[in-house]
Amino acid sequence: MNVRRHRISGIPGIALAATAALGLGTLTACSSDSAAAGGSDKFDVVASFYPMAFLAEQIGGDHVKVTSLTEPGQEPHDLEISAKQTAQLEESDAALYLKGLQPSVDEAITQSGIKTKIDAAALTSLEEHGTEVGGHADEHSGDHADEHAEEHGHEHEHEHSHEAEGGQDPHIWLDPVKYAEVAEGVGKAFEKADPDHAADYKKNTEALVKRLGELNTKFETGLKDTETKVFITTHAAFGYLAERYGLTEEAISGLDPESEPSAARVKDLSETAKADGVSTVFYETLVSDKTAKTLAADANLKTDVLDPIEGITDRSRGDDYFQVMEANLKALQQALGAK
Numbered sequence: 423m424n425v426r427r428h429r430i431s432g433i434p435g436i437a438l439a440a441t442a443a444l445g446l447g448t449l450t451a452c453s454s455d456s457a458a459a460g461g462s463d464k465f466d467v468v469a470s471f472y473p474m475a476f477l478a479e480q481i482g483g484d485h486v487k488v489t490s491l492t493e494p495g496q497e498p499h500d501l502e503i504s505a506k507q508t509a510q511l512e513e514s515d516a517a518l519y520l521k522g523l524q525p526s527v528d529e530a531i532t533q534s535g536i537k538t539k540i541d542a543a544a545l546t547s548l549e550e551h552g553t554e555v556g557g558h559a560d561e562h563s564g565d566h567a568d569e570h571a572e573e574h575g576h577e578h579e580h581e582h583s584h585e586a587e588g589g590q591d592p593h594i595w596l597d598p599v600k601y602a603e604v605a606e607g608v609g610k611a612f613e614k615a616d617p618d619h620a621a622d623y624k625k626n627t628e629a630l631v632k633r634l635g636e637l638n639t640k641f642e643t644g645l646k647d648t649e650t651k652v653f654i655t656t657h658a659a660f661g662y663l664a665e666r667y668g669l670t671e672e673a674i675s676g677l678d679p680e681s682e683p684s685a686a687r688v689k690d691l692s693e694t695a696k697a698d699g700v701s702t703v704f705y706e707t708l709v710s711d712k713t714a715k716t717l718a719a720d721a722n723l724k725t726d727v728l729d730p731i732e733g734i735t736d737r738s739r740g741d742d743y744f745q746v747m748e749a750n751l752k753a754l755q756q757a758l759g760a761k
Contacts (some may be wrong), residue, residue: 465616468511470519471498472733473595474542476743478518480630481609485619489514491527495735497708498523505706510701511536516615518542518608523592538615541594545607546600550706551591553687555645555661556651556670596730597662598641602634627668638746641667644751647761652698654691654723655704656714669758674703674713683713692721702757704728726753 469475609627658673739749
């Protein structure tokens with residue numbers, strides 16, 4: 423392992439539990455001076471955005487210094503890599519990113535001389551998702567829901583044929599099962615890149631995968647029996663989650679949160695809400711809630727937050743991935759009428 427002597431960012435030996443409690447804000451807020459003053463024996467990891475940084479911290483524990491390229495509160499899709507961050511990459515021992523989410527990150531990492539490049543997208547399977555993503559028709563409650571799911575199944579196929587509406591969906595971390603698959607791959611990559619601490623990486627990975635398994639069980643149990651299976655979101659971030667738990671996500675915009683919906687799409691969603699007993703339009707913390715609130719007002723629906731966990735801020739309903747995912751579960755249970 424070639425651990426660099428000069429550290430650009432990160433924090434000195436922070437304990438695993440403290441990292442989870444403090445969230446990523448602490449990690450990205452450190453100045454280069456305080457980082458350079460830290461120990462020089464750390465495995466230096468640059469992560470593209472919060473879900474990747476969280477994995478690196480949980481798996482690396484005391485042995486890693488993690489720097490996120492995306493600041494807390496910054497929308498990851500919009501990130502443009504700075505010259506300073508490009509230099510930071512060159513100084514690191516490993517880069518952990520999710521190819522397809524942040525083009526400027528993909529390009530910078532590809533062109534960098536960094537030895538260990540870990541692409542989370544290669545550690546699990548990605549699917550194409552459009553503005554509607556659903557579970558199986560037989561998982562919908564009631565005859566009307568079956569008909570609706572079948573009817574929308576054709577629309578779903580139609581949407582997949584349009585690149586503008588769909589594409590490779592990168593939001594794999596919102597499915598605890600897929601996130602666990604990524605965690606296992608990251609753990610193996612850390613073991614290989616830093617063999618001196620391989621045993622700890624393996625142990626930490628197993629503990630994280632176990633927690634993700636428990637989270638998956640909570641979602642399975644909590645969303646099994648609901649009055650409706652359909653939920654409306656601002657952008658199509660929850661496709662994997664919907665498929666995992668037999669739900670149908672109807673997104674106002676596509677995979678890009680900044681894309682504007684058509685008037686026809688808004689009208690269709692209003693009709694869907696009535697037909698399927700949808701009570702709530704979900705918006706998220708890092709993107710404007712204007713469209714969601716307009717649709718909700720027009721269709722006489724409530725609004726609530728469903729967080730895609732692309733970053734942790736003081737507005738997040740929790741300090742780390744697990745806390746915010748559990749808040750998401752509660753929001754879904756309430757909106758779907760869990761029994």
